[in-house]
Amino acid sequence: MTEEYSPKKIEKKWQDIWDEENAFQTGIDKSRPKYYALVEFPYPSGQGLHVGHPRPYTALDIIARKRRLEGYNVLYPMGWDAFGLPTENYAIKNKIHPRIVTDNNIKHFKEQLKSLGYSFDWDREVNTTDTGYYKWTQWIFLKLFEKGLAYKAEMPINWCTSCKVGLANEEVVNGVCERCGSEVVHKVKSQWMLKITAYADRLIDDLDLVDYADRIKNQQKNWIGRSEGAEIDFKLSGKEETLKIFTTRPDTLFGATYMVISPEHGLLDKYKDDITNWEEITAYREAAAKKSDFERAELAKEKTGVEIKGVAAVNPVTGKEIPVWISDYVLMTYGTGAIMAVPAHDTRDWEFAKKFGLPIIPVIEGGNVEEEAFTDYNGKLINSEFLNGLYVTEAKKCMTDWVEKKGIGKKTVNFKLRDWVFSRQRYWGEPIPLVHCDKCGYVPIPESELPLLLPETESYEPGENGESPIARMTDWVETTCPHCGGHAHRETDTMPQWAGSSWYFLRYIDPHNEDAFASKEALDYWLPVDWYNGGMEHTTLHLLYSRFWHKFLYDLGYVSEPEPYKKRTSHGMILGENGEKMSKSRGNVINPDDIVNEFGADTLRTYEMFIGAFELSAAWSNDGVKGCRRFLERVWKLQDILTEEEGYSRELEVKMHQTIKKVSLDFEGLKFNTAIAALMALINDFNKLGKVTKGEYRTFLILLNPVAPHMTEELWSLAGFKGRIYETAWPVWEEDKTIENQVEIAVQVNGKLKATVMINRGEEQETVKEKVMNTDAITQFLEGKNIVKEIYVKDKIYNIVVR
Structure with a gap:
């Protein structure tokens, strides 16, 4: 009888062998086809890995290992997205430098990843907080600044009253900070912006060049939100001012019975003295400032608003005076911050008009909201003078031509996408490499002075007014202007966490290069990324930001491909055993270290792939883990029935070819669970027959190796097979023998x-x-x-x- 299966004896042994043999290190090798497999690098939190992390890492590890066996030169790297607010908050609370926190967290994460046997090329490890890395993040920012794509603007932001920092919309939940639970308000801050809108069309159109799942492409398109329509000027009654609006439905202009502007609109302060209900307006603005853009735009919520008394507008086609309201469902970040309201044909406008008793004039026959007809219903125009009798598609063009001829509007394309708010008023981020001179304005520091290092400090608390803690470090802030030599001060805002993660896949390609972010030869060889997997929560903003930076570098000639990733897939979350999202507060978090210690890394890897359809969420099951351990024990016991026969037995030849085909295709299709099920079925056939030939055993071990690499390498060695599995070839099926x-x-x-x-x-x-x-x-x-x-x-x- 064979010795009992003991992961603790074999897993560390094989991890050390792979390290000693540099098994997964790679370089440029033009004699073989290249393959670049990429997973999102993690944020190294103090909690360490949870069992959700291994799911995507194992999936792409399977692909990377399979590709090597198929003869590819594979790059499969790992690194750390290590700047960010959680570490800074921990540093503030515990009076410890964020660098120390980061280094400790990374050390723990890396030990955990190594224990799972991933075939990462650790020689290419990157860390966004390393000065040699963020030198090039700063360099890319300077290039954006030089090309006019980085600029400063006054912007309303989500402001956490406790963290004293600006938050993205995604970080605001029910009006409070996702991290600390404190109230979030809107606050106007001077912010650095990146002009991602300059790339809006290409970010949509170039999705035709890539292999992304439809839901991922749709998320990208919906966030960018390209729409064709017209800009139209509404004159304010008795004033020279006009209110510019964007509409995709110029055909409904005769049905505009009131206007709505955002609470942040500049019109309000400009005409403060004319507004007779200013106190009511102010109270409403303060209430709106406590809501995130997401909450304000939510369709299902009850509509609120206040009429601006003392200010009215004129409908340009009817000549009639119409009221102007403020309401929080209109955002300054979309269009012009003002809309014409056509309540007969827009659900939100209709709800608002019904609540406040405003006029409703139908202008499309059979297309009314009350009749539950869609606003894009192509009916005939009514109550619209020169448009009457035209169908919607004709009327749109006719009205656009009319406003252009009158000089009060023009055809235009609008986007939901807003420019990227790029600066943060915090310490733990990349310093922005600019100085401000009263004479020269904002001036970049010379490239020879990069990286601009973070100053040392013992206090990371932001100022009461929200300025970065760096602003208090006068010795660092006060400097001279690189342009004129006069007095200047450094920019004290830092970059957001998104900065380092927008180009990390490029640095993996040539991580030790001190003269460039990567050499042109290496970039041309490895790009584009062949397969990128990550969470669905990152298929919108992260994907947009990294595609934007890549396209910018493409325009400058640094990279030769317009898109960074050929293929993008996403995985479902692993939930707690109770079916809820894992969290410390729910007490349902599973530590992968515990699973590895009790059952082994190969068991964890197998279970993570067997748990269910890869793209769907799945609940953790300890019984399922035990079942996968029993499967591996049955694999181990195949030694007891191993014969000296080469090749496949007559009884199992067809089944062997069928299994090779199924496992090969299922791995490629992210059907890891059914691939493993096929291997389980094959073991049943071996045991039923009472034997497994050397040929069958060799093939079986190779097929299972990407999932359970430690055990299979050990069994390969015990069987006396030559070399290592990682150096062998992936088995090939013969189609006629699968029948x-x-x-x-x-x-x-x-x-x-x-x-x-x-x-x-x-x-x-x-x-x-x-x-x-x-x-x-x-x-x-x-x-x-x-x-x-x-x-x-x-x-x-x-x-x-x-x-």
């Missing part, structure tokens, strides 16, 4: 099933008839009957007609 030689056919008498018989595939009627007529169930039934006709459908049915 069963024997098939079971139905035997019918007068159209009714009476028996089944096994025949050779493709067998002719004469010999099939002999088998049918020797079947007891048929001979008994035919006694005393006359056979009128026999019908044979090859490999399917034998039908006998009798009287």
Whole structure:
């Protein structure tokens, strides 16, 4: 009998062997096809890995290992997205430098990843907080600044009253900070912006060049939100000012019965003295400032608003005066921050008009909100003078031409996408490499002075007014202007965490290069990334930001591909055993260290892939983990029935080729669970037959190796096979040998099933008839009957007609 399966004995052994043999290090090798597999690098939090992390890492590790066996030169790297607010908050609370926190967290994460046996090329490890890395993040920013794509602007931001920092919309939940639970308000801050809108069209159009799942492409398109329409000017009654609006439905202009502007709109402060209900307006603005953009735009919420008394507008086609309201469902970050309201044909406008008793004038026959018809219904125009009788598509063009001719509007394309708010008022981020001079304005520091290092400090608390803690470090802030030599001060805002993660896949390609972010030769060889996997939560902003930076570098000639990633897939979350998202507060977090310690890394890897469809969320099950451990123990015991025969046995030749085909195709299709199920079924066949040949055993170990690499390398060695599995070749199936030689056919008498018989595939009627007529169930039934006709459908049915 073989020795008992003991992961603790073999897993560290093989991890050390792989390190000693540099098994997964790679470089440029033009004699082989390249393959760049990429997973999102993690944020190294103090909690360490949870069992959700290994799911994508194992999936792409399977692909990377399979590609190596198929002869590819594979790059599969790992690193750390290590700047960010959680570490800074921990540093503030515990009076410890964020660098120390980061280094400790990374050390723990790396130990955990190494214990799982991933085939990462650790020689290419990157860390966004390393000065040699963020030198090039700063360099890219300077290039953006030089090209006019980085600029400063006053912007309303989500402001956490406790963290004293600006938050992205995604970090605001029910009006409070996702991290600390404190109230979030809107606050206007001077911010550095990146002009991602300059790339809006290309970010949509170039999705045709890539292999992304439809839901990922749709998320990108919906966030960018390209829409064609018209800008139209509404004159303010008795004033020179006009309110510019964007609409995709210029055909409905005759139905505009009021206007709505955002609470942040500059019109309010400009005409403060004319507004007779200023206190009411102010109170409403303060309430709106406590809501995130997401909450304000939510369709299902009850509409609120205040009429601006003392200010009115004029509908440019009817000449009639219409009221102007403020409401939080209009955002300054979309369009012009003002809309014309057409309540008959827009659900939100209709709800608002119904609540406040405002006029509703239908202008499209059969397309009213009350009739539950869609606003893009292509009906005929009514109540619209020169548009009457035209269909919507014609009326849109006609009205756009009319406003252009009158000089009060123009055809335009609008985007939901806003420029990227790029600066943060915090310490733990990349310093922005600019100085401000009263004479020269903002001036970049010379490239020779990069990286601009973070100053040392013992206090990371932001100022009461939200300025970065760096602003208090006068010795660092005060400097001279690189342009004129006069007095200047450094920019004290830092970059957001998104900065380092927008180009990390490029640094992996040439991580030790001190003269460039990566050499042109290496970039041309490895790009684009062949397969990128990450969470669905990052398929919108992270994907947009990294595609934007890549396209910018493409325009400058640094990279030769317009898109960074050929293929993008996403995985579902692993939930707690109770089916809820894992969190410390729910007490349902599973530590992968515990699973590795009790069951082994190969068991964890196998279970993470067997848990369910890769793209869907799945609940953790300890029973499922135990089941995968039992499967691996059955694999281990195959040694007991191993024979010296080479090749495949006659009984299992077809099953072997079928399994090679299924596992190969299922790995590629992210169907890891069904691939493993096929290997489980094959073990059943081995045990049923009571033997496994050396040829079958060799193939089986290679097929399982990407999932359970430690065990399979150990079994390979114990069997006396040459070399290592990671150096061998992936098995190939022969299509004609995947077809069963024997098939079971139905035997019918007068159209009714009476028996089944096994025949050779493709067998002719004469010999099939002999088998049918020797079947007891048929001979008994035919006694005393006359056979009128026999019908044979090859490999399917034998039908006998009798009287």
